[in-house]
Amino acid sequence: MRFGSTLAAAATLVAACAAADLDPIVIKGSKFFYQSNGTQFFMRGVAYQEDFSSNGTISGGTEYTDPLADPDACARDVPLLAQLRTNTIRVYAVDPTANHDECMRLLSDAGIYVIADLGEPGNSINRDSPQWNQEIYSRYEGVVDNLMKYSNTLGFFAGNEVTNLPNNTEASAFVKAAVRDVKAYIVSRDYRPIGVGYATNDDDQRTDIAQYFNCGDPSLSIDFYGYNIYSWCGESSYRESQYQARTQEFSDYNIPVFFAEYGCNVVQPRIFEEVGALYGPDMTEVWSGGIIYMYYQETNDYGLVTVGPDDQVTKLPDFTALSSQIARVTPSGVEMGSYSPTNRPQACPSRDSAWAASERLPPMPNNAVCSCMVQSLNCTAQDDISDEDITTNFDYLCDPNNGDFCSGILANGSTGVYGAYSMCNAKERISWAFNAFFEDQSRNNPDNTDACNFRGAARTQRGQASGDCRNVVNQAGGSGTGTITGAPAPSSTSSGGAAASSTTGAASVLAIPSFSLGMLQMAVYVTIAGLVGAGMIIL
Numbered sequence: 328m329r330f331g332s333t334l335a336a337a338a339t340l341v342a343a344c345a346a347a348d349l350d351p352i353v354i355k356g357s358k359f360f361y362q363s364n365g366t367q368f369f370m371r372g373v374a375y376q377e378d379f380s381s382n383g384t385i386s387g388g389t390e391y392t393d394p395l396a397d398p399d400a401c402a403r404d405v406p407l408l409a410q411l412r413t414n415t416i417r418v419y420a421v422d423p424t425a426n427h428d429e430c431m432r433l434l435s436d437a438g439i440y441v442i443a444d445l446g447e448p449g450n451s452i453n454r455d456s457p458q459w460n461q462e463i464y465s466r467y468e469g470v471v472d473n474l475m476k477y478s479n480t481l482g483f484f485a486g487n488e489v490t491n492l493p494n495n496t497e498a499s500a501f502v503k504a505a506v507r508d509v510k511a512y513i514v515s516r517d518y519r520p521i522g523v524g525y526a527t528n529d530d531d532q533r534t535d536i537a538q539y540f541n542c543g544d545p546s547l548s549i550d551f552y553g554y555n556i557y558s559w560c561g562e563s564s565y566r567e568s569q570y571q572a573r574t575q576e577f578s579d580y581n582i583p584v585f586f587a588e589y590g591c592n593v594v595q596p597r598i599f600e601e602v603g604a605l606y607g608p609d610m611t612e613v614w615s616g617g618i619i620y621m622y623y624q625e626t627n628d629y630g631l632v633t634v635g636p637d638d639q640v641t642k643l644p645d646f647t648a649l650s651s652q653i654a655r656v657t658p659s660g661v662e663m664g665s666y667s668p669t670n671r672p673q674a675c676p677s678r679d680s681a682w683a684a685s686e687r688l689p690p691m692p693n694n695a696v697c698s699c700m701v702q703s704l705n706c707t708a709q710d711d712i713s714d715e716d717i718t719t720n721f722d723y724l725c726d727p728n729n730g731d732f733c734s735g736i737l738a739n740g741s742t743g744v745y746g747a748y749s750m751c752n753a754k755e756r757i758s759w760a761f762n763a764f765f766e767d768q769s770r771n772n773p774d775n776t777d778a779c780n781f782r783g784a785a786r787t788q789r790g791q792a793s794g795d796c797r798n799v800v801n802q803a804g805g806s807g808t809g810t811i812t813g814a815p816a817p818s819s820t821s822s823g824g825a826a827a828s829s830t831t832g833a834a835s836v837l838a839i840p841s842f843s844l845g846m847l848q849m850a851v852y853v854t855i856a857g858l859v860g861a862g863m864i865i866l
Contacts, residue, residue, distance in 0.1 A: 348478035349435050354522055354550055356668025358661070359583050359615050367660025369606065370585050371653060372415035372442075372618030373408060378625060389449035393422040395441070398429035403640060404622065407632065409437045411646070412653050415481060416440075417587065417618045420447040423469030431477040440481040442618075444526075445470050445509065452505065454489045457498035457740060459505055460750045464692040467509055475518045482522035482551060484587070485509055490536055491528055493681045499539055500740030504688040506540070507547045511691075522550030526587040529556045534576070535676040539684055541582065542675035547688065552580065553587025553618075559601035561594030570604055574613050581670035586617025592629050596644035599652040606656035616658070619649060687743030690750050695815040697751035699796035700758075700803070706765035706779035707758040709786055716784040717757045724760040732763035735807015747803035747811050759807060761785045 351362045359368040376394045394400070395418060408416065416434070421427070421443055434441060445467040446452065452463065467485070474480045486502035489495075502525060509523050527536050533554075540549045554577075559568035577584045586605065590597060604610060605617055624630025624643060631646040676682045701707055708717075725733040736756040738749035748759055761781060768778035779787045792800045795815045802811045 349438065349440065351478050351519060351521075352440060352481050353520060354583060355663055355666060357581055357583055357613070357670055358663075358666065359551075360663040365663035367663070368414075368615070369611065369658045369660065370415040370616030370618060371412050371656075372417060372616065373411060373413050373631070374419075374588060374618055374621035375404070375408070375416040375623075376419045376621070377623045389447075391420045391448055393420070393425055393427075394418050395421050395427040395430040396425035398433070399638075401430035401433045403638065405433045405437050405439070407640060407642070407646075408439060408622070411631075411650055413437075413439055415442060415616075415618060416622075417442050417444075419444045419487070421470060421473070423466065423473045425473075427473065427477070431474075431479060435477070435479045440479045441474070441477070442481045442484065443470060443474055444484040444487055445505075446486070452486055452489055452498060452501050454491065454495040454498045457489070457495075457501040458738065458749075459501040459508075459689045459692065461692040461694050461697065461752045463505070464508060464750075467505060468512055471509060471513060471518075472516070475513075475516075475521070480521065482524060483509065484526050484553065485523055485549075487526045487553075487587075488528045488555065490532060490684070491530055493532065493683075496532065496535070496681070496683045497685070497740035499536065499684040500688055500743070501738075503540060503547060503684075504691070506549055507688060508691045510546065510550075522583075524549045524551035524553055526553035526555055529554065529558060529573075532681065535682040537577070537580070538673040538676045539682075541580065541673040543672070543686060545672070548672065549582065551583040551585070551615075552577075553585060555588040555620075556586055557589065557591040559589070559604075560591035561598065562600060565604050565609055568601065568604075570601070570610065574610055577613050579670050580613070581668065581672055583615045584613065585615040588620040589617050590619045590621075590629065592627075595628070597648060599645075599649050602649070602652040602656060606658040608659070611658045611660065683741040685740055685743030687745075689738050689740070689745045690747065690811070692750040693814050693817040694751075695817050696799050696811060697748060697755045699792055699799040699815070700748050700751065700807075701755055702796060703790045703792040703800045704758055704762040704788065705790040706762040706785055706787055708754050708761060709784055712754060712757070712784050714753075716781070717753050720757055720760065720781055720784060724757075724764055730764070730767060731806075732760045732767070735759050735763070735803065744808075747807050747809055758785075762790075763807075 350364070352359050352368050353362045354360075359370075360366065361368055377392050416439060418441060431441070446463070447466065450463055450466045452459065467483075471483065474483075485505040489502050490499045506523050506525065513521060513523070525536075525540050527533060537552065540552065542548065554573070556573065559570060565571050589601065589605075590599065599619075605614060619631070621629050622631050624633045631643055631649060633641045633643060635641065675686055678685075721733075723729060725737070733746075735746040735748050736751065736759050738745045748756060751759075761779065761784075765779040765785075765787075768775045772778070779785050799811055799814055803809045
């Protein structure tokens, strides 16, 4: 008997490990569908990550806990998520070098899909000093490579609430460039069709943001749109909560829209009356469900459960209320085969005092181009240059009052003017500025024998470029402001297929000071934001 029990247990374990992949979710028009049977898919989601605030930023610095790299926590929590009829979780930051097999298997066995933000604290697009460069792109590639092996990966967010005020709308140009390049990367790797989207907050820029990310060439635009909304508080109504107004606004949107976060906590405990409206007949024609914020109880008081020091989970009243409300909903959809989309992309928003983002986007990061540039320089940064030295020298060299040494490395999402090397990493960009100063001094002040020193931060070298590199340098021009076409293929910098490692970590990204009307913004920011073509997904 004991032997037979062991065999039975082993057979059960093998069956569990060999559980069938979930049917991938695909997009047609403004709706999600199960790929195989064509049934419409509505998200019943929960945000699942510890210590994240509602705008996707970390509450305590740049470290984070990867929720998909802790099999014990997943084994503890997935059954509770299943009790809520959850079929989607949103995770805000994952480690692209970690092993996610066990958590993704547990989620798959429970019928749960994952939508993942591509950024991490310290390495994503910062609304205050936006960049789209090699460090951020490599991070995004890594997350894609890591998660694309799982059939229950539903999609990726290239940004979360990056633009939230009229004075930072230009940051959206950098996010849209990220959308463009991640979509192209997915195609280049021959991955299955999967969506890349953006999540926004419910503010005065909502119309312009929705139009901007949906307009233009489909290879540049998002595949789905997440809306973070907290306007239904306690006992409200479809009209009073502004759900009706938002539904009307998106009724002609041609890609799926859903609530990427919802669940106002002004009235507590939450009663989640909005669940019935979201999955009811007034909204399901437009919205594809939503994601409740959030699973873990944190200082912001949005949690469904608490986890004690003994790792024991206690359900909060919000859990019980959500379970009751979600059990009642049965959204009615359409079949993919009989669905004929008619909505068209939005027109791009007009540029005015409230919307500054250019339709011209930053260049795609290409480490081969940056390597060519550095090879061609006669003055370059020391290999061990510190972040402090990079910051100090950016502040001086990129101040237009001191000369024009940074045109080739600056990026302006409002004017749509981008240096050919603006997408390079910080060390490569400061090397360009060092060299521009050095060449200027060699021409105009030959007596300056320390023009390539910068207190030991720079060194001379014999610059040379041949073959493809010569073409790159010639196209960029002496000022670095030319357009590079036919660039050499970039080498892969993704580490998304690596074995398991630490579940915490972040990499900082140094920003070149940004300029407005020629005035230097004397600050270097650490990014802490959380954030091809129609044929790629649209069937």
